[in-house]
Amino acid sequence: MTPPLGIVEGFFGRPYSWAERTALMQFLAPHGYGFYLYAPKADAFLRRRWREAHPAEEMARIGTFATACRAAGVKFGVGLSPFELHFDFTPETKTDLTRKLAALGAAGCEWLAIFFDDMRGDLSDLARRQAEIVDFAAERTRAERLIVCPSYYTDDAVLDRVFGQRPADYLADLGAALDPAIDLMWTGEEVCALEFSPGHLARVAEQMGRKPFLWDNYPVNDGPRMSRHLHLRAFTGRPAVIGPHIAGHAANPASQAMLSAIPLLTLAASYAEGEAYAYGRAFQEAALTVCGPELAAQLTADLNVLQDANLGDLSEARRAKLRERYAAFDHPAAREVLGWLDGAYAVTGEELQTQ
Template identity: 80%
Template sequence: MPTLGTIEGFFGRPYGWTERTELMRFLAPHGYSFYLYAPKADAWLRRRWREPHPAEEMEQLSTFGAACREAGVRFGVGLSPFELHFGFTADAKSALADKLAALDAAGCEWLAILFDDMRGDLADLAGRQAEIVAFASERTRASRLSVCPTYYTDDPLLDRVFGPRPASYLKDLGAALDPAIDLMWTGEEVCPREFSPGHLDRVALEMGRKPFLWDNYPVNDGPRMSRHLHLRAFTGRPAAIAPHIAGHAVNPASQATLSAIPMLTLAVSYAHGDAYAYGQAFREAALVVCGPYLAAMLAADLALLQDAGVGDLSGERRDRLRARYAAYDHPAAREVVGWLDGAYAITGEQIQTQ
């Protein structure tokens, strides 16, 4: 079993503090040993990172950190210093030092510096980012430090959106960072179908260390993906990859309770190895999360919820589906109803502005 945990790093409406705490506590006995708080909607960790968090938000963050420690889960925060590599001035350094001190005060034990979702078409990008990370590592009290590169996948989508990646970027960044610092990687695509030992070994050679997986399943935060509930068990993550990675962080779906179903199956996949059966793993995880009645409903409706999606449901079928789940008093059922009602829909504007 690799180091396994949660990275709450999706766009759209973030979890409420109660949802977040309940998911963390539920997953802890199943091998999820860390929780990185990094929702895209927390502007004070992203576009407004230079500003201090409101006092109430920081108090809630500290309370969540204490709950993590009580559950034996390492509490971490993902900080996205938006486009700081374009101007690491004295004022910017002061703002970053203040932010790190605030996160220390909140009990942050694992700091992730996230350079994703921002422009990166600079020839010396790796060097600039390494300077920022070195500055942060000298000031944070966090015992573990991770970095998400701007180009965190082979997927050419990033080059189209954020500019062409600099030549040898990943190799240069890895060479400039302390070997003890994790480098995050989502795979051959932003949302990969699978990870293979061969691919991971190639990336490790470039990084100069084993990649730390940021796994974008069951996340469903895109304008198209938010129309689907990602409930099926994990596949394409065989236990054989464990020796080839530094850790495995799961980016959950917008629905906290329903996310626990596939997340449980990943732990089962690592534990069972070649004996893993994804269909059985789904049924058993749904039973644990939802109980027998609701688990049977989800299994029966899986093709509608995950494959067809809300956009392909006729009005009559959608109404029948909604009535069935609305009659059941369980947080997972309420998440299905909210999804059918559009409560979790993600817009292109949210992707551009969060």
Template identity: 60%
Template sequence: MTVELGVIEGFYGPMWSWAERGRLMTSLAAHGYSFYLYAPKADSYLRRRWQEPHPADQTAELESFARLCRREGVRFGVGLSPFEIFNRFDDAARETLTAKLRMLDRAGIQELAILFDDMRSEVPELARTQAEIVRWIRDNTKATTISMCPTYYSDDPVLDRVFGERPADYLETLGAELPKDVRVFWTGEEVCSREISPGHLKRVGDRLGRKPVLWDNYPVNDGDRMSRHLHLRAFTGRPANNAAHLAGHAINPALQPALTAIPALTLAESYRQGPNYQYGQALHHAARELLGVDLANQLQTDLLVLQDAGLERISDEKRQALIHTYDAFDHPAANEILRWLAGDYQVTDEMVQTQ
């Protein structure tokens, strides 16, 4: 059983280059990934400064990437987070939003995702207000696919602690008010779900009145704690029969684009293999295909250190040995490991609070 696979670049932290983004997209397209949503939290013109136009050079890069995606047969979209617009969706907000939508239309997007995640609101009838905004956007964009991320995108109680208690019947109201062709993201029972089951997805789909699109927060490693670890292992806890209850499965990638491709390939393999999937073998095959035999073997040798121990538990002596080892490889993935060892990918609490 298969499901539409994609990427939603939705992490906090440092931005990728467009070349890095393009290499990942083309690599995954060859393995069945069919959509790519550009939504990094660090692009402030899609989030806290959404009312301002993108600079001309960034708009040109978006247009170029959209063309590249079309050539690869990948649906390109943008995740727009009109920050806390639901607190005041008036004529002025509509006028500003119209200008942003026109720019995105010119860039050639095929999908527009409206992301209400990680925002606080005291608005009564939050679900109805958000559905109204999505309906208005749907009627004012040329994008042919519309998706949205709710404020409460998981059962995880951490969302209630941080953003306030979720309204009663939030998902049911959202599902009833949204047009049936609008796709809705969901991360599972937790923000970063260790396991996602068919039973859980069926329950969520019943509440929404549609199959959700899984926003899978693996292999993402943003945040102060997670950015100290590389997420390299193969996917587990996502049985292939989840496909019957999903409209799509999007991964939120790690901060390291070349290394992200390793677990990403194993997810595609898990859906192809179904009950015959073996996560250890999948990691072995994906690493060799992407890195070559020598670098793949080295990475698997160091897996416990890179993924489990993390930067805080690596001694200075071990760090220097790893630098010496990976400096010998001429490969983007090895360079990412070196940058990680140097602390270049560290995400601070301030980044998360301000992006």
């Protein structure tokens, strides 16, 4: 069983261009990707400056992308992160939220995601406060589906160290306070989960009072450490047997849009093929589909270097040799490798703090 499968563009650093975003969406649509959540961390008007209107030109681009999604049979959604609104849900911020929801609806937002991640959450009544915000939004949005990312969206204790200790029973309290029709996102046992198991997902579903909607942090490669690697390998640890245990599966792609399509195709294959899925073969078939035979062969030959070696540890001579290889290909995936080699996709710690 393949659950609703799609993209959550939710990474830090350099966002996709609208052309890259559209090309990735249109490429994946025939392969089972049925939704696209636009939520780049670099879009300040969805995050720290959410109370301000998008510039008219940018809102027009969002509307154009929404139209392209509809034409491809893909549900278009927006991830709105109303930064620390649970500390300041006043008549003024309610007015701002109403205005923002109306603007997103007018632009063609079919799914609305409200993200409470990446913000302080150590309040004893956090679940109640956030449920109040979600209920308010649910009454005012045109969206047909509402998805919420909790402040604590994984068992990983790193969130407690960074954003404050999670309230006791937070996940259960939030689930109990929300309409059962509203989805709750979950990244797994860790922020970047190695695998998802039916047993773990069943436990989370019991806490939430609904099946979790997966936010899968692969092949994302943002952050100072991960941006030094290209995530190209096929998905593992997402067996088809988890399908009945989840409400949806949103993959957070890598900073390189076209290269992301390689592992993303393998996620669809993992569900479709079930026990017959083989990740090595899946990678080869996906690389061939995305890149053609010659570039796929080159990526296969260099896979260990591109994914496992740290870009900062590569000698200039090694980088020059790689540049020479990929400069020979007139393909967007090859150009992304070249950009990565030149540091165009590097993400700094400052961006993690300010976006």
